[in-house]
Amino acid sequence: MGDHSHGSPSTSGTVATAGQSDVEKFQDPGLPPHRPRRADKDPRAEKRAERQVAILFVISIIGTVLFFVGYFGIRLDDTIATLRFQNFTLGMGTAFAMLGIGVGIVHWAKTLMPDHEIVEERHEVRTEEDRRDAEQIIGQVLDESGISRRPLIRNTLIGAGVLAILPAIGIFRDLSKDLNPEVLRHTMWDAGVRLTRDPSGTPIKASDVTIGSAFHVIPEGLNEAEHKLEEKAKAVVLLMRLNPDELNVSPGREDWNYNGIVAYSKICTHVGCPVALYEQHTHHLLCPCHQSTFDLTQECKVIFGPAAHALPQLPISVDDEGYLVATSDFHEPVGPSYWERG
Template sequence: MGNHSDDLPASSEVVAKAGHDEVEKFQDPGLPPHRLRLADTDPKAAKRAERQVAILFGISAIGTLLFFFAYFGIRLDQTIATLRLQNMFLGLGIGFAMLGIGTGIVHWARALMPDHEVSEERHEMRTEEDRLAAVQIVDDIVEETGIKRRPLIRNTLIGAMALAPLPAIAILRDLGPLPGNAMHTTLWKKGERLARDPDGTPIKAADVTIGSAFHVIPESLNTLTEGKLNEKAKAAVLMMRLDPDELHPSAGREDWAYNGIVAYSKICTHVGCPVALYEQQTHHLLCPCHQSTFDLTRECKVIFGPAVRPLPQLPITVDSEGYLVAQSGFHEPVGPSFWERS
């Protein structure tokens, strides 16, 4: 094989060879030449871009108004068609509200705000001079946006941003009842029979075998004509039967179960998802939303997941006909653990 060492250059300005004391540094190529945009050179183009941004902010405001029209103006009549129509306009309204602001700001930055590149050394800001320099930088940024010189953009942006959060407030307010008596009061009361969900037939203790699980509602739910879904959401219960020796009730709760039959609220104490998974071998209840896990043998104590409060227990017994009934309502609010609760 030939020796190719003779083919290499004697010296190189790019590669540093072993033994060299210093490595030649590349020169800073600097910033590329700044290219002016059409709006930078043509006042008419700048004015046109300004109007386009204002139109986008106006579209955002219209989208917010469309959301409120759908939310308050379209009355639901228990038909799927009306529900779909409202959902469609709700989605379009909030979509245009967010899209208008986002697109408007992006177009504003690309077409009208200064786009020249700068290179600055980063250093700690400790002196008063540095603080004043930082304030000046902020002032320069505000000046460069042109918001002081472009009242049309400024006013439409303020209007769009003032309206945009309102749909979120309306949606969050309508998620459910506020904490307090609304979540403390359910249909469960002394003597209320436990009934199967969804057919509403009462359950006898003799029909509940060890290892079985029932989705339970109050029997009186069948007679409601208004607010049935809301009441069911608060009163839904899971009922299981274990070997009585596996239960470890705390003081004062020794008689809340009947022959190993226990009943607990079905509403997860994290964010209110339905706890619907029962692991028969481990006696664990699992919330499928965020995997909060409750130990059924220890009064549904939280053993895993984000929930911080056990599931409320419904005290139960049997009536003279052998049907399972509630001894009382829940002794604590059901549902998510709001910060107001201890």
């Protein structure tokens, strides 16, 4: 056998043992060296960065103005093209308003605000000293940000910030004129109004609706209505047919369906998104916005998701020609739940 004394784990030093008590400590590497930015060394680069930040804030201001032009200047005329143009204007205006402020502040911080890394030791908190330290920190932040000596950035930021909140104020104030919950209690549905296909307006016969099928439905005459979009937002309906034995009908609703054909409001009771997905095997209706799920066999009771109220049911029957017709309007308000609906 050879001599293994020079390569054993206990003598080679490669394996720590219980007897080794002196452990080397990691040395504090300190802060990394500061690398000056171009704006730190070149006054022209600093002014250029300042102008870039100001331009971004001006873009935010333009975006807010564009939003107001789309919101107040474009009048809807019940055509899809006008509605899409207004939505495009509102979306682009909001995007530029928010993006201009966000990118401008980030660019300001990266190019003009001090980027030195510092280490501060924690100190004992004392009331008066803490107050004075807070004042000193705030003053230091204002000084380092350069907002006091860069009026161009300061003024454009103030202008962009003030204007950016105005769209929200305008929207909520404008809602106050039509926020009466009674508006949602009445739609174009009434006794004898035929159910028609959306968007063609073609009447639907009971024989057209097979088990497992689903139709997107609007009331007859909607396409000729004066305020087509507003009326459609309240009256749009989903029409489906089940085996009548699978329906759990509440007392008083026995004549609300016709041979298993049922009609329910398409407007989700959470925030008003269109419920457009029907799973025929489970008889579930799904809202794609927040995944609220309604059970068609239980009168569209909520079985999952944030919706707090079942979808309103439209009572239906057939006329002398076999076409599906409503027997009345909805018996409850359509759309999102609110405390006045009771």
